[in-house]
Amino acid sequence: MINSTAYYNDFWNEMRGKQAVTDSLYNNRESKTNAYHLPGESNKKYTAVLQKESAVRQLATVVNATRSDSRLWTFDCEGQAEWGDMVNLEGMDNEDDFQRFEVQAYRLSELVRLGLEFASDQSFAIEDYVIGKMARCFGTSEEQAFINGTGENQPTGILHATDGAETGVTAESDSAISYDEIIKLYLSVDKKYRKHGTWLMNAETALALRTLKDSAGNYLWKESDETIFSKPVQIVDSMPSIGKGQKVIAFGDFSNYWLVQRFPLTIRTLKEKFAMRGQVGYLGCEYLDGKLIRKDAVKVLQMAAD
Incomplete structure (x- = not known):
């Protein structure tokens, strides 16, 4: 109708x-x-x-x-493909999954x-x-x-204290972010989630990251395709700005939200x-x-x- x-x-x-x-x-x-x-x-x-x-x-x-x-x-299962004429269903009926x-x-x-x-x-x-x-x-x-x-x-928001994302890295400073801390955040996410990972941050934080360089002088942020470590960046105004105790960057597979x-x-x-x-x-x-x-x-x- x-x-x-x-x-x-x-x-x-x-x-x-x-x-x-x-x-x-x-x-x-x-x-x-x-x-x-x-x-x-x-x-x-x-x-x-x-x-x-x-x-x-x-x-x-x-x-x-x-x-x-x-x-x-919801159901989470580590799928696995196997060669052979028989289908192995062992472990797939686990209620704990x-x-x-x-x-x-x-x-x-x-x-x-x-x-x-x-x-x-x-x-x-x-x-x-x-x-x-x-x-x-x-x-x-x-x-x-x-x-x-x-x-x-x-x-329940992604940054919720108990039911939101886990803290991968705590910065040493309350007002600045280092190149190494971005690397640590990236690697803190399991590779199965990194594969489809995206960065979330507000425009102020993005501006701070655009100036970060490695020891060879290469910029962290790749402007040609707006990525960090080949993962896309999304600017979200609702993300907090850099400040004491603030969760300013989120990285991972947001399809799990x-x-x-x-x-x-x-x-x-x-x-x-x-x-x-x-x-x-x-x-x-x-x-x-x-x-x-x-x-x-x-x-x-x-x-x-x-």
Whole structure:
């Protein structure tokens, strides 16, 4: 139903305040939010913009679990290929290989406002406006939680003290990072995770690393392809800046961070609340969680505490 042209037209007419609720809208209303699911085509556009707004979304494993209960099982197995006519299943039925993680449905909401004259103007690209605003706002808030989330009413961040990445290196200084410390961080990650490793840091830390050289005068940072030790660097504003005790660089395989989408984005109009201002409001809500399921897959460099 949400993929039909009829629903697409009904949804965006509702966003423009042009008509009463139709059967197609009523049947696609989410009871948790009293809001409507995005049309299929609009959701594809929203997802594409959201992906661009969040480096963590680009690297993480995105899991849709809209119909499962609160417990999520993950399985880790060291696979091995063998030659021969017989299949060796020994050890593959070990229950200890499974890890159980509780997954919650944390609500994230965003309010976007638009002038009534634009909302009612058929020539105004309301879909692009609402989707673009929602994606940018949600992307910023999501990434902050995916990095620094407390696990209380929000996802558990990669830098969480107990459930996040392990500390691979503690810097000797609280204000500077050495070339050797970057090497140590790189090698602190198991080779199976280094293979698909990525560096995460904010722009200030990146600037500091760009000046580091080895004993032969070669720069640590390879500007031609924006890599360190041939691994890509992602600039994430939510990563802390260099300072006492801060975890300023993360390196590893971030596909082991699971972003679990519990309920997709829904939007409802708030007409009366902003009518006196000549505006209409759009309240967007999504439910999701995030966890690093393999804490040793990512290591961090932490600055000295004093």
